[in-house]
Structure formats: C-alpha cells, structure tokens
Amino acid sequence: MAISASLVKELRDKTGAGMMDCKKALEESNGDFEKAIEFLRKKGAAVAAKRAEKSTNEGIISTRIFNNGKSAAIVEVNCETDFVANSSDFLEFSNFVLNTIVDKLPATIDELLSLSYQNKKVEEELNSLIGKIGEKIQVSRFAIENTENGQVVDYVHHGSKLGVLIRVDNVPSNSNEELQSLLKDIAMQVAAMKPFYVYREEVPKEVIEKEIEIYKEVSRKEGKPEQVLDKIAQGKLNKYYQENCLYEQAFIKDNTKTVGQLIEEYNKKNSSQVKLIRFKRFHISDENK
Structure with a gap:
C-alpha cells in the first residue's frame, strides 16, 4: 500500500527514527502506526544484538543531588564514539536515565532497565536510540548515596567523562558555605588523585600483605639485610x-596539609564532628566497573 509522507513524518516525530526507516516500518506494517513503532523498536533490539561485541569506550557521567543534599545519584552511560556521546539524542537519553534513577531508586541495572519514567520504559527507549543511531549504547553502572545526618556533594569534570560523589556525616544543621567549598575541593581531589579508600583501616588485609611481600622482595634484591626488611x-x-x-x-591545593587535616581544622573551628564516609568515582576509561 502507498504510504503518505505525512504518516512517515508523524512516525518520525513520534520515534525520532530516520525518514527511510520510518517509511520501511510503515510499509512492513501495512500502514499500521502502532505496529510500525513496534517494528522500529525491534530494529533497535536487533542492532543492539548485532553490535553486542563492540566496545563502548565513550559516553558521559551524570550526577544529581536531591533530597535537600542528603541523597545523590551518579550514572555512566556508554557508546562507541565521542561523536555520539556529544549528540543531543544521547544526552537526552542519559538525562532520562538519571531522572529514572532519582525517581524510582532502583537497586540494579536490570531493575533500572525494566522501569518506566513518565510512561516511557528505559529498555524500550534504549533500544529505540540504538536503532536510530546504529551504535551500541549501554547503561554500564550507577550508584545512589544517602545520608541521614550529613550531606552529599558532587563534582563532574569538564567534558563529563569523570564524576565524583562525596558523602560526609555529622553535618550540623547550621553548616556554612565553608563546608560546601571544602567538600567540593575534596571531590576534586578524588577526581585528580584517584584514591582507592577513605581510611587506611579500609585497605583489605590481603592487599597489605601483598604490598609488604613486594617491598621486602625489592629490598632483598637491592641487597638490604634481612633484619631491616620489616622496617x-x-x-x-x-x-x-x-x-x-x-x-x-x-591536598592538591596545599600539599603542606592532608585532606584529613583540613577536615580536622574545619571541625575545630566550627566545634563540629564532620566525618568523611565514602566516595564514588566514575571515569569513562575505568577498566573495572
């Protein structure tokens, strides 16, 4: 059957797919608009399957502070090329995913994909975008941070390839801009210096034992006496x-002080007990996600 240009345009406006893809979907569906939409979604799923083995080393990190600063979310959405990562469609989808996380508070990626936000299902929107763009796109990870008596601060580095959340507890109700500024600086510290832990007590025993073993072996090869290896x-x-x-x-802004000393100085000055609890650092190039 003949497919009118107006129907093709309507389908394009509805789905964002290309004109030729919309025309083909309508032809395959004998002009049935809803079946054409389903056809395009299946095309997206087919493209996703076809490109499943492709690497997604580009994308963006997004963050959101909510619940009056007591909660925050961070999410990484990946694609194959930087060109797509900077496209309006990809950015809109990433924001849609972040909105869903904040609104629904999912626990896993699978749960997130099964959710809907403003009557749009995440998995369907993902497949639709894959079909439209023709690249592998995935939501690779996200995290939600909450505190009852503290606050969470975020930082996203220019280019949105690196994002950080910092959580502190025991924040007084009359906390000031000085603390906000300090926490932003600490978030930038995490971005720049890539720590693995907050405190030394968090370092796993097996990591410590491995490090000690390496240090001793290096010292032996340098000819150091056995009795001084432990020291x-x-x-x-x-x-x-x-x-x-x-x-x-x-501290990156003043290397005469440690991050811990800055927290201690703030607490002494403000008679508070602010405590660093946790950080999340997402970087697009991270190998272990």
Whole structure:
C-alpha cells in the first residue's frame, strides 16, 4: 500500500527514527502506526544484538543531588564514539536515565532497565536510540548515596567523562558555605588523585600483605639485610597509605596539609564532628566497573 509522507513524518516525530526507516516500518506494517513503532523498536533490539561485541569506550557521567543534599545519584552511560556521546539524542537519553534513577531508586541495572519514567520504559527507549543511531549504547553502572545526618556533594569534570560523589556525616544543621567549598575541593581531589579508600583501616588485609611481600622482595634484591626488611616495608606501606587513602593524601591545593587535616581544622573551628564516609568515582576509561 502507498504510504503518505505525512504518516512517515508523524512516525518520525513520534520515534525520532530516520525518514527511510520510518517509511520501511510503515510499509512492513501495512500502514499500521502502532505496529510500525513496534517494528522500529525491534530494529533497535536487533542492532543492539548485532553490535553486542563492540566496545563502548565513550559516553558521559551524570550526577544529581536531591533530597535537600542528603541523597545523590551518579550514572555512566556508554557508546562507541565521542561523536555520539556529544549528540543531543544521547544526552537526552542519559538525562532520562538519571531522572529514572532519582525517581524510582532502583537497586540494579536490570531493575533500572525494566522501569518506566513518565510512561516511557528505559529498555524500550534504549533500544529505540540504538536503532536510530546504529551504535551500541549501554547503561554500564550507577550508584545512589544517602545520608541521614550529613550531606552529599558532587563534582563532574569538564567534558563529563569523570564524576565524583562525596558523602560526609555529622553535618550540623547550621553548616556554612565553608563546608560546601571544602567538600567540593575534596571531590576534586578524588577526581585528580584517584584514591582507592577513605581510611587506611579500609585497605583489605590481603592487599597489605601483598604490598609488604613486594617491598621486602625489592629490598632483598637491592641487597638490604634481612633484619631491616620489616622496617623498610612498614615505611613503604605508610607511603602507600598516603598515596591511596583519601584521608592521608596531600591536598592538591596545599600539599603542606592532608585532606584529613583540613577536615580536622574545619571541625575545630566550627566545634563540629564532620566525618568523611565514602566516595564514588566514575571515569569513562575505568577498566573495572
């Protein structure tokens, strides 16, 4: 049957798919508008399956503070090329995913994909976008952070390839701009210095044992006496803590002080007990997600 240009345009406006794809969908569906939409969605799923093995090393990190600063969300949505990562369709989808997370508070990626926001199902919107763009797109990870007596601060580095959440507890109700500024600085610290832990007490025992073993072996090969290996290893372990534990890292804006000292100075000045609890650091190039 002949498909009118106006019907093709209506389907394009509804789905965002290309004109030729819309025309073909209507032809395959004998002009049935709803079946044409289903056809386009299936096309998106087919493209997704076809490109399943493709790598998605581009994308964006998005964050949102909500619940009066007591909650925050961070999400990574990936694609194959930077060109797509900067497209309006991809950015709109990423924002849609973030809105869904904030509104529905899912626990897993599978749950997130099964949810709907403003009558749009995440998985269907994803497949529709894949069909339209022709690239593999995926929501690779997200996190939600909450605190009852503190606050969460976010930071997204220019280009949206790197994002951070910082959670602190024991924040007084009359907290000031000084604390906000300090927490923003600490979030930037996490972005720049890539710590793995907040405190040395969080470092797993097996990691410590492995580090000590490496330090001792290196010292042996350098000809150091066996009786001093433990002392050397302990010194190097302290250096490991200083490099990898946020609380002990030298502050990037003033390397005469540690992040921990800045928190302690703030607490002393304001008679408070603000405590760093956790951070989330999402970077597009992270290998272990």
